[in-house]
Amino acid sequence: MAVTPKQRVSPRLSASQLADYLVAATPIGQLGILRQAKNPASGKAMIIQYQLAKRAIAECLRNRSQINQIVAKAVMELEARRDNGANGPLVRDDAQRCIGVIQTFQQAQNQMDLWQHDYTEPNVPSPTMNIHGVEVSVFPDVVASIQHRGVDRVGQVFIRCMIGQTTDGAENRRAEANGHLATIAHMHTMQFLEHLGNPHAPTSMVIDVPRKSLVRGSVNYARRVANIETACKMIAAIWPTV
Known part of the structure; x- marks a missing residue:
């Protein structure tokens, strides 16, 4: 007998899902991401790619x-x-x-400008963030640190491995999503990792391996944070009807 996946009553997305939601090309694409988040597969073993x-x-x-x-x-x-x-x-x-x-x-690895920083294992389990009623799970792959003028700076790093579509539009959305993901990493660092050093937006990064690119969080991250918060307000509002 088939097992019906249990729906999430409260809004919850992964950091990557939220970043992809923010750059989805159409409202239908956004709804698809929310439906996937609301109805996580259950009952059978899944392969977590990469x-x-x-x-x-x-x-x-x-x-x-x-x-x-x-x-x-x-x-x-x-x-x-x-x-x-x-x-x-x-x-x-x-x-x-x-x-x-x-x-x-x-x-x-040498062309991606990775080696200014030291990297360590992240805390497990990693605490979730609540952004305007949406629980956002953040599971960085490593924690990055660097010392600048005697000040310890800290950030978190996501590694993206999936190739995805390679059209011009898809590539632009991927780059924008990576920028949002780096900002989410910085937001999480500010909330939970201040004890390790000064949360520094460019020290939170996304390593997009198939594209051989490194995307750093923007120093001027306020606009991205505002976009993320606005999106979460919308997600919380429409979640019951998704």
Whole structure:
């Protein structure tokens, strides 16, 4: 007998879902994101795409001197996962995609201006934020820190691995979504990580591996925060009818 997914009564989105909602091309696209958030799949095991790639890339960031060894070990394990006929097609396909993303990171890491910062593991579990009635889950891949003129600056970093569409419009929306995601990371840092240093918007970042790009939070982030807050007010208002 099929299990009906349990709906979320209260508004809750992941940071990535909120960032994508803000740049959705149409209202239908926005509703699709909200419906997915409201009706999370349940009952059957799901494959979280690129999870193993993110884990390996985060380890590389935390241990720069061991990147080649980390990549070699991750690729070897993923190749075994890909070639194991006992695994389903989703698992095997994800393994192949993870290999490609990890290798892209290895090749592009120097051109992305990553190495000004030190990286550490984030706190687990990561607390959620409440933005005007919407619970936003924020699970950064690493915490970034840098010292500037004797002041410790801190931020949080998301690693994005999914290729997605590559049309001009889709690329522009992806870049804008990455900017919103970096701002959400900064908002979360301001609320929960002040004990580690001074929350600094450009120290919160999105590493878009397929595009070999690094998007930093804007120093002038007030407009983005206002857009995020306005969107959350709207989401809270329409959630019961989604």
